[in-house]
Amino acid sequence: MTVALDLGCSEFRSYRRVGKRLIARRTPSLFCSAPDDDQIHDLASQSRIPYSLAENSLVFLGNAAVKIAPELGRPLSPVFRNGHLPEQDPIARQVLSILIDTLLPPATHTDERCGVSIPASAWRRQSFKTNFIHQLLCLRGYHPLLLNPAVALAISELASSNMTGLTVVVGAESVAFAMMHRGRTVFHSQYSKGFRTIGQKFAAEFHQFVWDQNGTRFLDLEAASQLLPTLKTNSTDEPNSQQKWLAKSIFELLFSAWNAQYLRLCRELDDPIFRDELQVVYTGGPTQFEAFPDLLKAVFQTSPIPIRLGMCRPSQYAPYGVARGLLVHAELDSSLIKLDRQSA
Numbered sequence: 001m002t003v004a005l006d007l008g009c010s011e012f013r014s015y016r017r018v019g020k021r022l023i024a025r026r027t028p029s030l031f032c033s034a035p036d037d038d039q040i041h042d043l044a045s046q047s048r049i050p051y052s053l054a055e056n057s058l059v060f061l062g063n064a065a066v067k068i069a070p071e072l073g074r075p076l077s078p079v080f081r082n083g084h085l086p087e088q089d090p091i092a093r094q095v096l097s098i099l100i101d102t103l104l105p106p107a108t109h110t111d112e113r114c115g116v117s118i119p120a121s122a123w124r125r126q127s128f129k130t131n132f133i134h135q136l137l138c139l140r141g142y143h144p145l146l147l148n149p150a151v152a153l154a155i156s157e158l159a160s161s162n163m164t165g166l167t168v169v170v171g172a173e174s175v176a177f178a179m180m181h182r183g184r185t186v187f188h189s190q191y192s193k194g195f196r197t198i199g200q201k202f203a204a205e206f207h208q209f210v211w212d213q214n215g216t217r218f219l220d221l222e223a224a225s226q227l228l229p230t231l232k233t234n235s236t237d238e239p240n241s242q243q244k245w246l247a248k249s250i251f252e253l254l255f256s257a258w259n260a261q262y263l264r265l266c267r268e269l270d271d272p273i274f275r276d277e278l279q280v281v282y283t284g285g286p287t288q289f290e291a292f293p294d295l296l297k298a299v300f301q302t303s304p305i306p307i308r309l310g311m312c313r314p315s316q317y318a319p320y321g322v323a324r325g326l327l328v329h330a331e332l333d334s335s336l337i338k339l340d341r342q343s344a
Contacts, residue, residue: 001108002334003142004115004326005100006149007133009080009172009196010285014103015323017331024320025103027062030076031095032069034058043071052098054091061095062102073211075218083119083173083192085132093132100136107141113334114142115326117149120174120190145330148188150178152325157281157315164276166307168254168296169322170284172196175257181273187264191257195286198249199224206242231291247295250286254299265305277308283315283322 003016013026034040036058044051044058049068052059060068069076079085079096086092104114114137137144153167163183169176171194178188199221202208208223224246231239231247239247268274282296293312300309315321 001105002113002115002327002330003104004323004330005104005117005137006152006320006323006326007080007116007118009078009083009119009174009194011319012099012103013320013323015320015327016104017327024323026319027099027102028066029079029099030062030065031079031091032060032065032072032074032076033091034060034072034074040072044068047071052094054094057091059091059095061098073214075210078172078196080119080173083194096132097136100133100140104140104142110141111143112141113330114144115147115152115328115330116144117147117152117322117326119171120176120192145326145333147326147329148176148178148190149322150176150190151180151185151188152322152329153281153283153315154178154180154185154325155328156317156321156325158279161279164273165279165281168280168282168284168287170195170254170282170286172285175254177258177261179273179278181271181276186268186271186273187261189261189264191260193253193257195224195250195253195284196221198246198253198286201249202227202242202246205245225285228286228289231289233291233294247291250292251295251298254296255303258299259303259305262305269306274307277310279310280312281315281321282312283318285319287314288318 001016001018004014006013008029010029011026012029015024034057036056040058047068049060049064051064052061065076079092085096116137118133134144149169150167153169157167158165158180164181167178173194173196175191175194176189179186200219202224203219203221208220209217210220211217227242227246230243297309297312300307317324
């Protein structure tokens with residue numbers, strides 16, 4: 001059994017092959033903690049919502065957290081904060097371990113491959129082999145293979161264009177790019193800012209709040225996400241101030257993320273890929289609105305990096321495009337290992 005694990009800052013996804021079947025699973029990478037008291041116990045029991053106990057608190061995970069948080073008036077907390085796992089937060093680490101357990105069964109054979117992607121900040125803070133995620137996967141019997149999410153998306157999506165093109169993954173805490181030419185990676189990157197920053201600024205700018213049962217006020221970090229579907233290409237209505245602000249902020253995020261690669265890409269300008277018309281494939285929760293391809297094209301067209309744009313399309317395997325590429329990568333590595341053993 002070969003598996004893939006796409007650990008995003010808003011959602012975790014797994015993909016695995018069992019015989020001839022492909023099994024996909026997903027869960028929000030969020031949790032909600034509440035005091036361990038009888039009233040909340042009763043509410044959870046009546047609603048049949050599962051929970052765990054940690055640090056004298058009730059902890060609701062993934063979909064259960066999303067369901068019960070509004071009823072409790074408690075904020076949702078991301079497992080990855082600012083793109084990494086807090087070192088001094090035992091609850092977040094326990095939540096991460098439990099969520100991975102729900103997505104992946106233990107390995108059935110020794111040293112089975114697991115293609116894995118992690119947030120940009122989590123990648124850079126320490127060696128992956130000393131990373132808590134690496135240790136969790138090894139304890140479950142897997143050999144983790146770390147891969148940039150945009151490279152994984154390219155493996156998943158670019159077969160129809162001779163493995164040539166540009167892929168973009170927009171997440172809560174990062175924006176990843178990868179450029180491929182006939183199966184060769186020209187460059188890949190991860191920019192350590194994502195849509196969550198926009199959500200925080202939007203809530204503060206337009207006074208979007210939620211309140212808990214004690215009257216404590218929190219920024220409504222979901223308000224920007226809920227507005228995304230209204231950003232349309234051919235709308236007869238003039239966009240309001242919130243829509244204009246949101247579209248401008250997404251453009252600026254993408255523009256900053258792409259042009260941060262300017263110095264690196266200038267060294268590659270003689271590569272044949274810059275003479276080709278590139279297919280662009282994108283994925284990520286913040287890309288799921290009608291006007292996104294126009295915003296993305298505007299970024300590339302105003303950038304000093306000279307690329308020729310062709311088709312610009314969403315992942316055809318969303319939301320599992322990255323996970324699918326991770327699985328292919330893990331299966332190829334597993335096949336190479338088997339060949340090496342046979343020839344030895």
